[in-house]
Amino acid sequence: MISVFSLQGSKLVYNHLATLYFVFVFDSSENELAMLDLVQVFVETLNKCFKNVCELDIVFNFNKLHTVLDEMILGGQVIETSSEEIMRSVEEIARLEKQSSTTSLIPKSISQHFSR
Incomplete structure (x- = not known):
């Protein structure tokens, strides 16, 4: 369920998904439909990232x-x-993060010397 509320000079859009609420606050000059779409894309992407996003995924x-x-x-x-x-x-x-965490910053010649 997606809803839009107007506040003083701002608008609020939220999407309720299971037990999660996704809230976006934006300037009143922004297009409401574009913001509704943005919330939908955000929720859709999180569902892809976490295979049905839940509170623990976010925490x-x-x-x-x-x-x-x-x-x-x-x-x-x-x-x-x-x-x-x-x-x-x-x-x-x-x-890239995984690759950089497995890449040693110490040259092999030095690390082999200390591993003996």
């Missing part, structure tokens, strides 16, 4: 949630509305 993976938001919105501007594109970027970021 224990808040960094992934922020990554999704960062791929959608930059500097207050919507930069991506395709759930598939957002997922590709999030997966690439996760792959």
